[in-house]
Amino acid sequence: MFISNVEYKRLFTAGELLYRSVSVDHGYSIYQQEGYRWLRFSDQHVQAAVDLNRPWYPVFPYSQAMLMAIVMGELPDSILNLGMGGAAFERFLSYKLPGSQLTAVELNAELLASVQEYFSLPESVKVCLESADEYVANSQQCYGLVMVDLFEYKKMAECINDPVFIADLQQKVSYEGVLTVNLMPDNQAHLLQILLEIRQYFSHVVVFHMDTFENVVLFCRRMPFVSLDSLKNQQEALHDKWGIDFPLLLQYLTYLPEPHK
Secondary structure (H helix, E strand, O other): OOOOHHHHHHHOOOOEEEEEOOOOOOOEEEEEEOOEEEEEEOOOOEEEEEEOOOOOOOOOHHHHHHHHHHHOOOOOOEEEEEOOOOOHHHHHHHHHOOOOEEEEEEOOHHHHHHHHHHOOOOOOOEEEEOOHHHHHHHOOOOEEEEEEOOEEOOEEOHHHHOHHHHHHHHHHEEEEEEEEEEEOOOOHHHHHHHHHHHOOOOOEEEEEEOOOOOOEEEEEEOOOOOOHHHHHHOHHHHHHHHOOOHHHHHHHEEEOOOOOO
């Protein structure tokens, strides 16, 4: 089970200060308390957290939701994460899929150094220090899973709204692969705008949203996903194997109808 809103507010309000960023524009601090370590921006937004007793375990619900992508299509052997943040996905995937090739893209060099020191970034992960839009525009490689978790503080990165970026993303996802995107849209109209753009390139889309959280997670594929009934029939086994709260999270998946051709 991931951390609830109540536990989130209790745990991540105060703790032992481990590091304070020297950056003026994008300042952050790293704290530790009760077996958790977290990174908090100067606006008090908690950007990343790790359970020190289970570093592989994804603490936040949106992280667990995005990681459901690994069982919604073909099991990926190559994975791209755009927006490494606190390396939650890298720790989980290195632990659960040790043979997979992991590539992470992160723009902030100071943040990367902090994650390497304080958040157990696996050495096997290939890290590219550049912007996500530059990487997808220039890279020639395709991946079985592409994860997009791009935020500037609590605001989504502007490239998410760029049709060129969405088109480039499609080129990075193998035909059998899955794209998953973490969103925090301004409103329903903004979400619809993003969906309409994505559906030009991916005919199959699944939406995850819990009313108690702001995040909306999209799963996108050119081929059909594993059906919701099939996932629910396996939910306990999936929970035992992956450590993700499938019995809860699957309740909040909505499979969108395939668009008419």
